Amino acid sequence: MSELSDLEFEAWLDAVERGEKPPDNLSGEDAADLAMARRLLAFRAAPNSRLVARIARITATPAAKHHRIWVPLRRRALVGAAFIASLTLIFSLTLTPAGTWAQGMLQRFGVTFLPGTMPQWSTGLPEITPTRSPVAFSSEREVQAAAEFPLHWPTDFPFDRDGVTFLGFLAYTQDGAWVESLYGDEEHRYLEVQAFWLRRPGPWPVGDAQLESINVGGHQGLWGQGVPASFIAGARSALIHEDVDGTVTRVGSSQDSSLEPINVLLWEDGEVLYMLVDPNQHYSLTELLRTAESAYRDR
Amino acid sequence: MSILSAQRIRHLMGGQPGLGEDAFSDLYQSQLDRIFNYVRYRLGAEEAEDVTADIFARAWSRRQKYDAHKGAPSTWLWAIARNLVTDRLRRRSPTQVELPADLAASDDPSAEIREQEEWQQVRAALARLAAVDQEIIALRFGAGETNRTIATLVGLSEANVSQRLRRALRKMRTDLGGVDTHE
Numbered sequence: 001m002s003e004l005s006d007l008e009f010e011a012w013l014d015a016v017e018r019g020e021k022p023p024d025n026l027s028g029e030d031a032a033d034l035a036m037a038r039r040l041l042a043f044r045a046a047p048n049s050r051l052v053a054r055i056a057r058i059t060a061t062p063a064a065k066h067h068r069i070w071v072p073l074r075r076r077a078l079v080g081a082a083f084i085a086s087l088t089l090i091f092s093l094t095l096t097p098a099g100t101w102a103q104g105m106l107q108r109f110g111v112t113f114l115p116g117t118m119p120q121w122s123t124g125l126p127e128i129t130p131t132r133s134p135v136a137f138s139s140e141r142e143v144q145a146a147a148e149f150p151l152h153w154p155t156d157f158p159f160d161r162d163g164v165t166f167l168g169f170l171a172y173t174q175d176g177a178w179v180e181s182l183y184g185d186e187e188h189r190y191l192e193v194q195a196f197w198l199r200r201p202g203p204w205p206v207g208d209a210q211l212e213s214i215n216v217g218g219h220q221g222l223w224g225q226g227v228p229a230s231f232i233a234g235a236r237s238a239l240i241h242e243d244v245d246g247t248v249t250r251v252g253s254s255q256d257s258s259l260e261p262i263n264v265l266l267w268e269d270g271e272v273l274y275m276l277v278d279p280n281q282h283y284s285l286t287e288l289l290r291t292a293e294s295a296y297r298d299r
Numbered sequence: 300m301s302i303l304s305a306q307r308i309r310h311l312m313g314g315q316p317g318l319g320e321d322a323f324s325d326l327y328q329s330q331l332d333r334i335f336n337y338v339r340y341r342l343g344a345e346e347a348e349d350v351t352a353d354i355f356a357r358a359w360s361r362r363q364k365y366d367a368h369k370g371a372p373s374t375w376l377w378a379i380a381r382n383l384v385t386d387r388l389r390r391r392s393p394t395q396v397e398l399p400a401d402l403a404a405s406d407d408p409s410a411e412i413r414e415q416e417e418w419q420q421v422r423a424a425l426a427r428l429a430a431v432d433q434e435i436i437a438l439r440f441g442a443g444e445t446n447r448t449i450a451t452l453v454g455l456s457e458a459n460v461s462q463r464l465r466r467a468l469r470k471m472r473t474d475l476g477g478v479d480t481h482e
Contacts, residue, residue: 006458006461006462006465007461009461009465010446010461013439017443029469032469032472033465033468033469033472035472036468036469036471036472036475037440037468039417039421040340040421040436040440040468040471041440043339043340043418043421043440043441044336044339044440044441044443045335045336045339045344046332046335047331047332047335047348047351048348050348051335051348051351051352052331054348054352055327055331055351055352055355055356058352058355058356058359059320059323059324059327059355059359158389159385159389160385160430162381162453162454163378163381163382163385282389282390
């Protein structure tokens with residue numbers, strides 16, 4: 001007995017789903033496949049009354065505000081430079097052996113930081129004045145076309161790209177440029193890729209037990225796990241106020257900002273510093289390394 | 300200085316003009332069973348109720364963002380459902396095993412235990428399939444979607460879905476040590 005075509009098999013699947021019994025003259029393989037299908041169908045269940053009541057309660061309430069993530073993204077590009085500074089400040093304060101590196105980073109962006117001085121949020125973070133307004137893009141191709149330096153885009157992500165929205169920002173600073181790209185859906189940020197064009201590359205001292213020196217596709221890099229950071233990892237309160245005329249001011253105090261741990265993989269390629277940020281600490285070093293190195297492997 | 304205009308944000312979020320309450324009610328009526336069973340097959344019985352409620356809560360809170368130009372309401376709802384399930388799977392540790400807590404109650408405890416054991420075996424076999432095949436099986440046998448709809452949802456051709464479905468069934472039954480064709 002020859003096996004059913006895919007079309008015939010699909011028709012029999014429908015029949016099995018309707019409760020019909022397959023004919024006895026099917027091949028053994030087809031009969032066994034349909035029996036497996038019947039076995040799978042047997043586990044369907046009806047939603048219970050508790051679930052129905054829960055949804056009824058939900059739909060009895062007015063629609064909630066929706067923009068929990070993407071609207072803050074508008075602010076994110078504005079504070080991108082501030083984030084860099086804050087991250088390095090945090091490195092400097094919390095991971096002392098990495099302090100030299102942190103200061104080096106700050107200096108690259110034209111920021112001077114005195115070690116041992118606690119940042120005063122109310123006085124504002126060190127600001128980096130963009131030489132051009134940040135521009136947002138919705139595809140990697142658009143960002144690459146606008147950037148004046150080569151970007152390496154990972155192609156191997158530890159999540160399904162279907163349904164993931166890409167947002168990219170490009171802005172120029174006094175000392176280079178930064179590109180920030182975010183992969184996420186309406187609720188979550190899965191991964192962030194950041195690239196900084198550094199006009200003043202310097203030494204690259206790396207840290208202690210909490211930071212790990214690592215090779216990323218043949219380039220020197222750094223792995224930070226559970227690094228406390230703000231902005232990027234979900235400062236929930238209003239840290240930035242944007243007036244209708246576009247004026248941005250920093251508001252709030254240190255109590256308003258929550259530092260949350262992030263995982264970050266950094267590496268330097270020529271004059272460009274790349275960062276792969278896992279804001280929710282979902283992914284392992286192996287996964288992030290694979291993602292980072294795919295930017296080189298699949299070029 | 301503006302990074303993303305309100306118009307652009309609306310575009311990214313799904314545009315206007317939204318889904319009316321009646322339309323949402325119709326969507327709920329037609330999709331509740333499907334979504335619930337899809338979640339059950341993907342995440343297990345333990346999480347099915349909570350996640351299904353979350354899916355409809357999310358859809359309800361965003362119903363004003365539904366854009367008819369981008370597809371049918373069911374397609375929109377399925378995108379929300381699949382994203383939420385994917386997110387749950389991503390957060391789950393690889394070894395996490397859920398227990399089938401809400402199988403139909405039975406007067407015969409031994410029958411219920413047998414059914415639970417079989418459900419666990421089937422889910423374990425399902426979990427050993429490729430992610431896309433798990434999705435296809437859950438959409439076909441849990442949600443009862445057609446291969447055509449599944450093809451649209453997972454971004455494969457209908458023929459590819461048919462082939463993968465059949466191969467997945469075969470792999471599962473091999474994994475389970477054969478299925479009694481006369482049950």
